[in-house]
Amino acid sequence: MRRSARSKIGIIAGALWVLLSACSDEEPVNQPIPDVPVSFEINLNTPQYELLSMPGNYVYIDNQGFRGIIIWHDWSGDFRAFDRACSYHPYEECATIHVDSTASSMICGHYEGRRWEPCCDSRFDMTGWPVQGPAVFPLKQYQVQRYGSRLLIQN
């Protein structure tokens, strides 16, 4: 009985350590977002991407980049592609970048159902620069070239 209680305490302490160390303020530098080869094309005329034809909209692309990619059609008419890995601790489970509900910044965390759970509270503007810590480095960006209705995203 006593031993079981100790092991439960040990498991809880371990889980707390993992949780707290993911967002510790003690680490002096951010980790670089790993390089992975990226080269793919999307067609703005297909239903899943036609929203991107209008500035101010974005899509998430799974299974590309290190942690997925956000393609953003900015207000000046250019397209940007960001890796969804946070520049603070890109390997942490919670470190996925989402466009916030106003589409005016990008935030790090995840949804529990419909409830937002921030990771360490980093926030980035829509050019990928951190505007709220602990992240100090920008999000990784990929090149976007437009050929008519097609976008080529690559590094």
Ligand code: FES
């Ligand atoms: S890794 Fe914690 S804020 Fe991004």
